[in-house]
Amino acid sequence: MTDAADQKLLHCPALSATKVISGKWKTRVLWLLRDRAFHFGELRRTLPGVSAKVLAAQMQELEAAGLISRQEEERDGVTFALYDYTDYGRSLIPVLDALGDWGLQHDARAATEN
Numbered sequence: 001m002t003d004a005a006d007q008k009l010l011h012c013p014a015l016s017a018t019k020v021i022s023g024k025w026k027t028r029v030l031w032l033l034r035d036r037a038f039h040f041g042e043l044r045r046t047l048p049g050v051s052a053k054v055l056a057a058q059m060q061e062l063e064a065a066g067l068i069s070r071q072e073e074e075r076d077g078v079t080f081a082l083y084d085y086t087d088y089g090r091s092l093i094p095v096l097d098a099l100g101d102w103g104l105q106h107d108a109r110a111a112t113e114n
Contacts, residue, residue, distance in 0.1 A: 017095070020065045025050050025058045027096065029083075033068065034093055037084035059083060067092060 021027055028047055032038055038046070044055055062068045067089035071082045085093075 020067070021092070021096070023058050023061065025055060026062060029055075029058065029062065030067070030085075030089075030092065030096060033083065033085050033089075037071075037082050040081045040083065043083070062089075 021030065025047060029043060032043065032046060040052075040055070040059070043059075044050060044052060047055070059068065059070070063070055063083075066086055068083050069086050071084070073080045073082055
């Protein structure tokens, strides 16, 4: 095995990538943000079943990874969090598209096997 192959085996870059986006709600949030920025409350309403605590934790993880940014807006004394992709985060969109395409193919294949 070459040194580069050894390094990929020891430090799997695919695993590094999937760790960043793993989580029940992260890929859904990233899908929504591709079209526009969302306020936290909008995300909660759009993603039924997610608690505020879990969504906040996953948003913080995406922000810590540099994929999304959080801006605070104040209106009538109330602070709202607005989330959007960072430039770096937008580089993930083609990867998510490819992963989604593969997932559709996999689901179709699995359905024909059952």
